[in-house]
Amino acid sequence: METNFQNVRVLQSLTSHTSDVTSCDFSTNFVLVTGSSDKTVRVWDWIVGSGYSERSYSPLLGHKYSVTCVKLSPQGCMLASSSVDGTTVLWNMHSGSKIHVFVQINGDAVRVCRFSGDSTILVTASDNGALCVWDVIHKSLVRTVTDSEGTIQSLAFTPDSKYLVSGCSVEKIKIWLVSSLADTTNDFCLPLYSVDNAHDLGILYLDVSKTIDVDGILSDKLVKLFKIHDNMNIDELSFLHLDESHTYPVLHVEFSKSGKMLATCSLDGCAIVWNMSSGLKIFEIPQNSLAVKDCRFSADETMLITVGDDEKAYVWDIVSKSLIVMVQAHLESLTSTSFTPDDKLMVTVCTNGEIKLWNILTGTNIFTELYAHDLGINFCDFSENMEPNPLVQSNGKQNYLLATCGNDSLVKLWLIAYSKASESVTVKNWRTLVGHGGNVMCVRFSPKFSELVCSGATDKQLRVWSVYSGTCIQVLNHDSIVTCCCFNFDCSFLAGGCLDKTLWLWKLPEHLTVELSFTRKIDIRKKDVGEWNNDDVLEWLTGAGLQSLLSKVASFNMDGGKLLTMKDDTIFNELGFDEEEAIQFNKELKRLKEAERTFLNGFRSSELLNVPHRFFCPITHEIMREPVVCADGYTYEKQAINEWFMSGRYTSPMTNETLPNADFYFNNELLNEILEFFNDND
Structure with a gap:
């Protein structure tokens, strides 16, 4: 031209x-x-x-x-x-x-x-x-x-x-x-x-072209898909033809929660949603004149957010292929965005270090943090856990946990409490994760309970952090700048992408996945038995030492409702228990039903009774279901003390002194007292 x-x-x-x-x-x-x-x-x-x-x-x-x-x-x-x-x-x-x-x-x-x-x-x-x-x-x-x-x-x-x-x-x-x-x-x-002798009389100024073999160095404009087999073999999938979709470098790719859709966005101003089964385009947003830097699915997979250099955030309806809301988000380029796990709010971050929270339905800004990171924010991610800090009382508010990372070498975790009734928000910088020696380019939570967070940086390191203790538990060194990272669905693998065009796949230590499984066991005790699904029932059997019955119970799809309402003989016959198995199962089932009835009645009537103070957990201040004695000699609710230890605290909740170990044993004597007390007051 x-x-x-x-x-x-x-x-x-x-x-x-x-x-x-x-x-x-x-x-x-x-x-x-x-x-x-x-x-x-x-x-x-x-x-x-x-x-x-x-x-x-x-x-x-x-x-x-x-x-x-x-x-x-x-x-x-x-x-x-x-x-x-x-x-x-x-x-x-x-x-x-x-x-x-x-x-x-x-x-x-x-x-x-x-x-x-x-x-x-x-x-x-x-x-x-x-x-x-x-x-x-x-x-x-x-x-x-x-x-x-x-x-x-x-x-x-x-x-x-x-x-x-x-x-x-x-x-x-x-x-x-x-x-x-x-x-x-x-x-x-x-x-x-x-x-030598480049110019007579000396060189006053020089510059280097900003374009150097764009196809070979900056980006190949391709989206590649890989399948990881159990034997650690990796195959590149070729049934999706995504190589002719974007005309400039691809800046972000994102799977939907179910894995049925894939979203891609690019420097060419386009974002595309793909059907993972057919490889066909589901939706292509109208092309923007400036780069689209991030795209995220909502948890229910009906919406997509896109943000980029035009300083705006767009929320799209994937089904109707229409724009739901557009907000003039910041006065600088937007670098990242994310939905809350219940799809009520979205967050946007930008190069000047601001965080903004938005009501998705109305498009109104409900909170702004001006100086979240010095020198700008590169990425953000919401935890999928709707109870991110179990030790914080909700008080009628929904709590979220947000992670951000920036050019100040820091990863920050933010606790957000949102009241829908008053549209009020309180935000607290809960933890600051320090360890990287360069710009942190990406941060992602582990799926579901989000006990872990990973981050990649220009120091060529990929780090894995404990959310609850704030400590770095893994440092993974690479040969080049780490630009992106993510966990797989069960946290057995961690992937890191680098500036030198390499993809690194790490198999995480087994003890990390054991901790995630352990958290799952804690979580089912937050539910009433009537709310249990089949997985929760299997967890209960495992905890009771009845692993030999797992296959029979799993095939029957037993849930908490059936446990509480079906007659014992019907359960034994349907599951095909022999006499010894029936005796063992019946013993644990009776204990479970008695505890559930007692505690449901106890919780509802505890305000009317003069309940002894020793029945209450010092941490939760609620009547204990599973009282355990710790190394400090005090009794706590099992779930509460487990979460206390998982948050990285190894001091006594009562004396604040360091505990010699994290061992505990059941206080059966106190449990019997609690059961007798509520039985006598029925």
């Missing part, structure tokens, strides 16, 4: 600086920054219809002498400004506040500064030819290279941040391997290649 330069005209002149403008830079959302010899940095926002207007916190004051270079980070969250005073200041673009001041080696004048593509490295260069490589995350100097003979006046990273190019006043261009610059185990670092 030819450009007619005869039509080029001046749109606006900005005259706020009082001396020569030495540097300027744009961000993707048209924000303009300028630096000047008047020692100031100014930030300008583009206002449609009126032009550029200076931000409220501008100008940025912090340099003692002329500003030589200004550069925005690739995500637009940070700004670096260099000066003749020998410093480079890192600024928060959202608030205008200083993040850190980097002082050049020997205090020499800094001529240029550049961010790496993932914003984790900042390189500055000075009059004496020294290159300083800075760790932006830890605000520390990684390496100083003094190989240049003249003043380095220009720097540029390649789009994949593998190489750094420098140009200096003695006419030389040098190419550096970034991994070598960042490797502190080697004392010396030499350029990979050098070009």
Whole structure:
């Protein structure tokens, strides 16, 4: 396409600086920054219809002498400004506040500064030819290279941040391997290649094309599906032809909860919902002019959210293929979104570090957290568990647990309490997970009970965290930046995708899946027996030591309702129990029925009776069903103390002293007292 330069005209002149403008830079959302010899940095926002207007916190004051270079980070969250005073200041673009001041080696004048593509490295260069490589995350100097003979006046990273190019006043261009610059185990670092006499009289500026073999390096635009067999063999599925769907890199893929649908979204502004059985398109959203960065299914699989660079969130009806609601969500690019597990609310996050909660039906914003993460949020995910913290009383509110991750190297867990009646929301930063040494790109909960959370980062690590203790229980190292991660349905596998086009599949330690099974056993005790399904009945039999009866009970599809209402003889005959099996089953069934009747009556009438204080659990303050004695000598409800230990606390709930172990035994004497008390008061 030819450009007619005869039509080029001046749109606006900005005259706020009082001396020569030495540097300027744009961000993707048209924000303009300028630096000047008047020692100031100014930030300008583009206002449609009126032009550029200076931000409220501008100008940025912090340099003692002329500003030589200004550069925005690739995500637009940070700004670096260099000066003749020998410093480079890192600024928060959202608030205008200083993040850190980097002082050049020997205090020499800094001529240029550049961010790496993932914003984790900042390189500055000075009059004496020294290159300083800075760790932006830890605000520390990684390496100083003094190989240049003249003043380095220009720097540029390649789009994949593998190489750094420098140009200096003695006419030389040098190419550096970034991994070598960042490797502190080697004392010396030499350029990979050098070009002499590149320009007469020196090099003032250079840049690298942002497009390098897009098909081969940035993305192949493909969506690939794999099947994992029990013997650990992996086959690529070829019956779905998704390779001609998107014209630019695919940014996110998401299965529906049942696995019957797949959603894909892309830099080309499209999002597509696929039928996993036929491989055909179910729904393709109208193409957006800007990238769609995330797409998520609702739990009931009737809705899809899409968010992206146009700063809006869209909720689509998959069945009718129509738009339900669109919200102008943020003033910056949206990076991720998610539904609550009951599909009542949705969350959006963006590059300026904001979290917003929305009522899906009305499209109204019901909560905003302005500074959730410094330097922007990359991903978010809701726990599927509708009771994410069993030790928190609901008080008529629905509780949710949200995970977010960002460029500040942190993963944060947020407890959200929502009252539908008053449309009120309270949000608390419940835990902050610290351990990554780079931008955290993705965070996902384990399915169903969500006791685990995984996160991948630019430090080439995939980490597995315990939600309840907040501790990191697995660190999995990769050869490249980890860009995405997720668990399979039963948490036996964990997948991590990397920038170098590799997919890593990890088999998780068996003790983790045992813990998940253990949580399932705890969960069934929260239900009345009449609400049990067949799986709950099988769990009860296993806990009672009657594993030999599992196959017979499973084939009959026995549930809690049948247990309580069918006659004993009918159950024995239908299940084909022999005499010994019938005696064992009858003994446990009688105990179960008596406990259920007693406790249902007891809970309903406990306020009318003078119930002894020792019958109540010190943790839940409810009458105990399964009293157990712990190492501290006190008695607790079994479910409550199990959850206490699972939350990572190994101190006594009564004395707060560290327990020697997490063992306990049943307090049968107290249980008999409780049963007798309520039987006598029936």
